[in-house]
Amino acid sequence: MPNLDFTKEYFTMKESDAIEYAKTVLNFFDEDAVLTCKEIGDGNLNYVFRVVDEKNNKSVIIKQAGPVARISDDFKLSPDRNRIESEILKLQYSLASGLVPQVYKYDSVMNCCTMEDLSDHVILRTALLNHNKFPMLADHITTYMVNTLLLTTDVVMGHKEKKELVKSFINPELCEITEDLVYTEPFFNCERNDIFEPTKPLAEELLWKDNKFLLETAKLKFEFMSNAQSLIHGDLHSGSIFVKEDSTKVIDPEFAFYGPAGYDVGNVVAHFIFAMVNAEATMEEGAEKENYLAWVKESIKNTIDMFKDKFFKLWSEKATERVAKYEGFDEYYLNNILRDTAAVAGLELCRRILGIAHVKDVTTIEDTEKRASAEKFCLVYGKELVMNREAMLDGKSYLDLIEKCKR
Amino acid sequence: MPNLDFTKEYFTMKESDAIEYAKTVLNFFDEDAVLTCKEIGDGNLNYVFRVVDEKNNKSVIIKQAGPVARISDDFKLSPDRNRIESEILKLQYSLASGLVPQVYKYDSVMNCCTMEDLSDHVILRTALLNHNKFPMLADHITTYMVNTLLLTTDVVMGHKEKKELVKSFINPELCEITEDLVYTEPFFNCERNDIFEPTKPLAEELLWKDNKFLLETAKLKFEFMSNAQSLIHGDLHSGSIFVKEDSTKVIDPEFAFYGPAGYDVGNVVAHFIFAMVNAEATMEEGAEKENYLAWVKESIKNTIDMFKDKFFKLWSEKATERVAKYEGFDEYYLNNILRDTAAVAGLELCRRILGIAHVKDVTTIEDTEKRASAEKFCLVYGKELVMNREAMLDGKSYLDLIEKCKR
Numbered sequence: 001m002p003n004l005d006f007t008k009e010y011f012t013m014k015e016s017d018a019i020e021y022a023k024t025v026l027n028f029f030d031e032d033a034v035l036t037c038k039e040i041g042d043g044n045l046n047y048v049f050r051v052v053d054e055k056n057n058k059s060v061i062i063k064q065a066g067p068v069a070r071i072s073d074d075f076k077l078s079p080d081r082n083r084i085e086s087e088i089l090k091l092q093y094s095l096a097s098g099l100v101p102q103v104y105k106y107d108s109v110m111n112c113c114t115m116e117d118l119s120d121h122v123i124l125r126t127a128l129l130n131h132n133k134f135p136m137l138a139d140h141i142t143t144y145m146v147n148t149l150l151l152t153t154d155v156v157m158g159h160k161e162k163k164e165l166v167k168s169f170i171n172p173e174l175c176e177i178t179e180d181l182v183y184t185e186p187f188f189n190c191e192r193n194d195i196f197e198p199t200k201p202l203a204e205e206l207l208w209k210d211n212k213f214l215l216e217t218a219k220l221k222f223e224f225m226s227n228a229q230s231l232i233h234g235d236l237h238s239g240s241i242f243v244k245e246d247s248t249k250v251i252d253p254e255f256a257f258y259g260p261a262g263y264d265v266g267n268v269v270a271h272f273i274f275a276m277v278n279a280e281a282t283m284e285e286g287a288e289k290e291n292y293l294a295w296v297k298e299s300i301k302n303t304i305d306m307f308k309d310k311f312f313k314l315w316s317e318k319a320t321e322r323v324a325k326y327e328g329f330d331e332y333y334l335n336n337i338l339r340d341t342a343a344v345a346g347l348e349l350c351r352r353i354l355g356i357a358h359v360k361d362v363t364t365i366e367d368t369e370k371r372a373s374a375e376k377f378c379l380v381y382g383k384e385l386v387m388n389r390e391a392m393l394d395g396k397s398y399l400d401l402i403e404k405c406k407r
Numbered sequence: 408m409p410n411l412d413f414t415k416e417y418f419t420m421k422e423s424d425a426i427e428y429a430k431t432v433l434n435f436f437d438e439d440a441v442l443t444c445k446e447i448g449d450g451n452l453n454y455v456f457r458v459v460d461e462k463n464n465k466s467v468i469i470k471q472a473g474p475v476a477r478i479s480d481d482f483k484l485s486p487d488r489n490r491i492e493s494e495i496l497k498l499q500y501s502l503a504s505g506l507v508p509q510v511y512k513y514d515s516v517m518n519c520c521t522m523e524d525l526s527d528h529v530i531l532r533t534a535l536l537n538h539n540k541f542p543m544l545a546d547h548i549t550t551y552m553v554n555t556l557l558l559t560t561d562v563v564m565g566h567k568e569k570k571e572l573v574k575s576f577i578n579p580e581l582c583e584i585t586e587d588l589v590y591t592e593p594f595f596n597c598e599r600n601d602i603f604e605p606t607k608p609l610a611e612e613l614l615w616k617d618n619k620f621l622l623e624t625a626k627l628k629f630e631f632m633s634n635a636q637s638l639i640h641g642d643l644h645s646g647s648i649f650v651k652e653d654s655t656k657v658i659d660p661e662f663a664f665y666g667p668a669g670y671d672v673g674n675v676v677a678h679f680i681f682a683m684v685n686a687e688a689t690m691e692e693g694a695e696k697e698n699y700l701a702w703v704k705e706s707i708k709n710t711i712d713m714f715k716d717k718f719f720k721l722w723s724e725k726a727t728e729r730v731a732k733y734e735g736f737d738e739y740y741l742n743n744i745l746r747d748t749a750a751v752a753g754l755e756l757c758r759r760i761l762g763i764a765h766v767k768d769v770t771t772i773e774d775t776e777k778r779a780s781a782e783k784f785c786l787v788y789g790k791e792l793v794m795n796r797e798a799m800l801d802g803k804s805y806l807d808l809i810e811k812c813k814r
Contacts, residue, residue: 154632159586160579167577172567179566184730211734218730219739225561228633323591323625327618332626 006110010067013110015039018049018062026114028104030056045081045254050117059119060104064112081174081254082106086113088169088231088253096147099140100250101242118249121242128238128275129360131283133295138302140248141241141268146310149261152231155315155324155333166228171257175225178234178255182347183221186354187214195354198372199379203354206379216386220343228258236264237348237359238271262340265307269341269398270348272300273381274361276402277374281365297402301395304341308334308394335393342392346385349378381405413517417474420517422446425456425469433521435511437463452488452661457524466526467511471519472661488581489513492661493520495576495638499660503554506547507657508649525656528649535645535682536767538690540702545709547655548648548675553717556668559638562722562731562740573635578664582632585641585662589754590628593761594621602761605779606786610761613786623793627750635665643671644755644766645678669747672714676748676805677755679707680788681768683809684781688772704809708802711748715741715801742800749799753792756785788812 004020013021015037022028022035029035033053041048047066052059065082086106093100101116127134154162185192188208195203207213233240234255242249276296283289315330323329352359353375362378365371384401391397411427420428422444429435429442436442440460448455454473459466472489493513500507508523534541561569592599595615602610614620640647641662649656683703690696722737730736759766760782769785772778791808798804 154629159632160583163577163579163582167574170570170574172570175570176567187730214730214733215735215739218733218736221730222561222740225566226635228635323594323621323628326621326625328622329625332622333629 006107008109010109010111012047012066013049013062013064013112015049018051018064021062021110021112022051022060022114025107026060026105028060028114029053029058032056033058050119052117059117060114061101061117062112062114064110081171082111082113083108084169084171084256085252085254088256089113089115091152091165091231092144092148092250092253095151096144099144099147099248100253118242118251121244121247121249123239124241124243125238125271125360127243128271129278129364131279131288131292133292134243134245134248135295136246137243137248138299138306141250142303142306142310144248144250145236145261145264145268146307146314149230149232149264149337150311150314151318152258153229153261155321156318158320165231166258169231169257171234171255174234174255175257175259179221179225181355181357182351183217183224185356186347186351187217192356193354194356194358196371196375198368199353199375202376202379206383207350207354210383213383213387216343217347220340220347220386223260223340224263227260230258230261231256232259232261233264233267234259236267238275260337260340260344262337262342263344265303265337265341266344266346267348268303269300269345270352270382271359271361272296272303273345273349273378274352274359276300277377278361278365281367281370281374297399300398304338304392304395304398308338311337338393339389342385342389342398346382346389349382349385353378353382377405413514415516417516417518419454419473420456420469420471420519422456425458425471428469428517428519429458429467432514433467433512435467435521436460436465439463440465457526459524466524467521468508468524469519469521471517488578488661489518489520490515491576491578491663492659495640495660495663496520496522498572498638499551499555499657502558503551506551506554506655507660525649525658528651528654528656530646531648531650532645532678532767534650535678536685536771538686538695538699540699541650541652541655542702543653544650544655545706545713548657549710549713549717551655551657552643552668552671552675553714553721556637556639556671556744557718557721558725559665560636560668562728563725565727572638573665576638576664578641578662581641581662582664582666586628586632588762588764589758590624590631592763593754593758594624599763600761601763601765603778603782605775606760606782609783609786613790614757614761617790620790620794623750624754627747627754627793630667630747631670634667637665637668638663639666639668639671641666641670643674645682667744667747667751669744669749670751672710672744672748673751673753674755675710676707676752677759677789678766678768679703679710680752680756680785681759681766683707684784685768685772688774688777688781704806707805711745711799711802711805715745718744745800746796749792749796749805753789753796756789756792760785760789784812 004017006021006025019035019037034055035051035053037049037051039047040050047064049062050059051062086103089100089103093102101118103113103115105114150156233253234257235252240250240252242251276293279292311334312330319325362374365374384405411424413428413432426442426444441462442458442460444456444458446454447457454471456469457466458469493510496507496510500509508525510520510522512521557563640660641664642659647657647659649658683700686699718741719737726732769781772781791812
């Protein structure tokens with residue numbers, strides 16, 4: 001094999017190239033390493049190479065941005081998202097160490113990022129489809145969110161420093177995907193939507209014909225486009241979270257930019273709801289199902305309540321902005337985040353049912369009637385979250401609304 | 408005189424240097440031009456050279472950013488604001504031609520901008536201190552605001568293009584000045600405040616001790632720091648507006664960045680109020696005073712009402728964003744701007760009385776009792792605007808509130 005030059009010009013790597021890259025560019029493996037590599041990407045936008053030295057029990061992940069996003073030919077993405085991702089991971093590692101993978105190297109020529117191998121973890125969505133419980137998950141994910149979200153706001157960060165981060169992480173292409181797929185297309189009869197046949201009449205009656213609901217989605221879209229509040233992950237669903245029993249790692253922050261903090265929290269809540277409807281439709285009745293559902297609901301409740309508690313605690317320790325200490329401002333600020341959380345959870349529930357990008361939690365429900373029923377719940381619950389977002393100020397209100405929407 | 412080199416390194420120009428610059432760098436004057444120059448800056452941040460060829464009746468303005476802002480030693484500003492200003496002027500010229508000066512050249516080495524000479528105009532503040540009326544002013548300034556503000560929002564502009572503008576006009580240093588001087592310092596006993604002795608007890612009682620008011624100022628500060636809505640001027644007081652009878656030109660957009668649209672509208676309203684209190688305190692009773700005050704109040708009313716009318720009209724012609732066309736969204740969006748308008752007008756009224764930067768409209772009122780009374784009105788009216796901003800949805804409400812605050 002001729003020597004590859006990784007310093008001149010970008011090309012998309014194959015597995016053998018990734019091994020060569022690890023040998024010649026990274027200063028990570030031992031001299032006597034015997035390297036093997038597998039491309040393990042299941043996302044839409046990147047190639048993910050796992051390079052392993054079994055001899056010395058060391059491994060890394062090399063994640064390379066493809067020249068064109070794989071999600072669809074409609075979305076052309078520049079590989080700058082890989083720079084954004086690497087820098088965000090480093091920043092988040094400093095804010096929430098242990099909860100994101102460590103980055104070893106970012107390579108601006110090859111548009112790839114070499115980072116900690118998390119192969120002892122599993123993707124949360126896969127684990128949830130297997131109905132596995134993770135008692136520490138809500139605790140971990142709320143620590144991650146509070147630290148990455150609050151510590152990057154004007155409440156804590158110097159305002160000039162924050163503005164430099166806003167500038168550095170302007171992310172037009174990835175934001176456009178969210179603006180289209182989350183905030184726009186699911187709410188009219190858009191060609192790119194992908195709707196389960198039995199759900200179509202409900203989408204039309206419940207959502208598309210309700211002008212009051214549509215107006216709220218427009219307000220929320222503009223909030224997403226204009227509110228430079230926190231450096232958010234921007235895509236925090238259960239496919240972006242690695243778990244094992246005692247560890248949680250958030251990956252794939254390529255959608256990151258300065259946006260509304262509640263966007264991340266709302267995504268976490270929505271994907272717990274998907275886990276819930278999956279379990280309800282696919283698990284056999286019995287104690288295991290009850291236990292699992294109890295854990296999912298407890299996780300939803302804890303996601304909100306632990307977020308609140310940790311948010312106030314970190315605020316009291318870290319707030320630097322003088323006016324943020326005015327009486328009542330912390331509560332006002334948090335309530336806005338909780339309002340956004342509910343709304344985003346609601347939109348996410350709707351868009352994963354109606355839009356182009358579905359979730360396996362729902363699509364793997366084989367029984368047509370059960371799937372239709374699960375989808376109906378997601379749309380009804382989602383709409384309620386959007387319309388009543390002002391009232392969703394604690395974890396209990398999410399559980400109460402579940403009961404209300406089942407009746 | 409040795410030949411000056413304007414291409415290598417920045418230096419602050421003297422009048423003779425500006426002539427040399429005009430001769431050797433600009434391709435503007437005729438060959439037989441006889442140039443004279445005067446530095447006419449009265450602002451705090453820049454040197455303004457007027458270079459004239461009386462022989463051929465041509466002239467230009469060369470505006471150079473000083474290496475350090477003159478406003479105070481506390482504020483160190485990079486000359487990048489001059490790039491921002493030149494680019495903004497060009498952009499605004501394309502959006503609202505005739506209402507901003509034409510830019511001939513921006514020079515990134517000398518940090519200077521060569522532009523249309525507006526010496527046949529006068530600074531609006533000066534004209535208002537002379538109690539001159541400009542019947543077209545509200546019409547012109549609302550056209551300027553609607554065009555520059557609405558056309559740079561996500562309602563009209565492509566969202567990726569808008570994000571590039573957001574990035575290009577991140578303006579940390581100038582925004583910090585506003586954050587400190589408008590939103591923070593006037594609302595506590597800050598050393599840098601400069602308060603007329605008789606006004607001190609009122610500042611304390613009316614504002615500093617009112618936690619509900621303080622909470623609103625904090626909300627508004629965060630709105631200013633986070634809401635990337637429109638490419639705003641950022642300093643649209645009557646010292647940034649040139650007028651003659653049939654012409655209005657907005658200058659000095661060096662504070663420009665993507666912020667809340669209402670910030671500009673609120674500034675215009677506040678400085679009409681200053682003109683009003685000046686006239687009330689300094690003009691002799693009689694028809695002239697009544698006519699002048701009637702014009703000022705009419706201008707306040709028209710600023711709001713014409714802004715609204717033109718805003719809806721331009722929206723219906725230019726909106727491109729699909730969800731912005733949902734029923735009720737235009738009204739929701741405009742009402743948010745009007746709410747911000749009232750709040751910013753209120754804060755501006757307070758901060759020009761209490762903070763470091765005063766307005767001549769008030770400081771030139773020689774009679775102590777009359778000045779104290781004018782200042783009291785500004786604080787009382789300003790606070791009302793902040794606290795009741797939700798209700799300030801038309802021009803009449805501003806005039807009604809004037810009457811209420813006088814009682």
